[in-house]
Amino acid sequence: MNTRLKFTVYLITTMVGAQCLAVTKASAQTKKTAVHHTVTKTVTHKPSAADLAQGKALFTKSDCLTCHKMDVKLVGPAYYDVAKKYPATDANYEMLANKVIAGGSGVWGQVAMAPHPALAHADAKKIVEYILSLKPVKS
Ligand code: HEC
Known part of the structure; x- marks a missing residue:
């Protein structure tokens, strides 16, 4: 070459x-x-501290605590168990907000959750964001 x-x-x-x-x-x-x-x-959009505080206030004002407790099953599942079952994702916020408004049964047992038609979707979502943010003191 x-x-x-x-x-x-x-x-x-x-x-x-x-x-x-x-x-x-x-x-x-x-x-x-x-x-x-x-x-x-x-x-997933992360709820702000203000969102969570609002969620907690709406939750306390509503009838949720007549059927649910934080740490033990009452008529409905303990909220700590709900928080453990569902990761805090947009899809779960959406699905559970709709479930709270529509009511229904079959996930935790045969007893049905009462529907909450008067609850605005945005408010239901804030309540669910608050619930899914709960960390049990003991597991
Ligand atoms: C009349 C009793 C009752 C009231 C009042 C009630 N719940 Fe429930 N809730 C239930 C029962 C029973 C279940 C289990 C339903 C199932 O097994 O699908 C449940 C389930 C749930 C779940 C889990 C749903 C799922 O599909 O895993 C969430 C979240 C919830 N409730 C939130 C709320 C909120 C928020 C309120 C107040 C606005 C509320 N509940 C009021 C009885 C109630």
């Missing part, structure tokens, strides 16, 4: 190599964006 040919081969190799590197970098970046996107989508 003469020097000129060698140089050409060297040039081609370098260019192809650089391009490969660029493609690899680009795909790595795409992957990163994709992962980031997924994480953003599953992030």
Whole structure:
């Protein structure tokens, strides 16, 4: 191989190599964006201290404590058990707020929870956010 040919081969190799590197970098970046996107989508909105205080006030004012206690099962499940069963996610806030409004049975037993049609959806959600934030003193 003469020097000129060698140089050409060297040039081609370098260019192809650089391009490969660029493609690899680009795909790595795409992957990163994709992962980031997924994480953003599953992030749960975190209730503020004010939200939780409001939730607690609404909860105390409502009839919830006639059927539920914090630490033992009454007519309905103990709230500590509810908090243990459901992670604090948007999907669970939504599902349980709807359940509190509609009432229903079958998850903890055959006894039904009374519906709360007068409760606004936003208020029910705040109450549920408060309940799911509860940490039992003893497990
Ligand atoms: C008449 C009694 C009664 C009242 C009043 C009541 N509950 Fe319940 N609650 C129940 C029963 C019974 C269950 C179990 C339902 C089941 O097994 O699906 C339950 C279940 C729940 C659950 C768990 C639901 C699930 O699907 O896991 C939440 C959260 C809850 N109650 C919140 C509340 C809130 C908040 C209030 C007040 C606004 C309230 N409850 C008032 C009886 C009651």
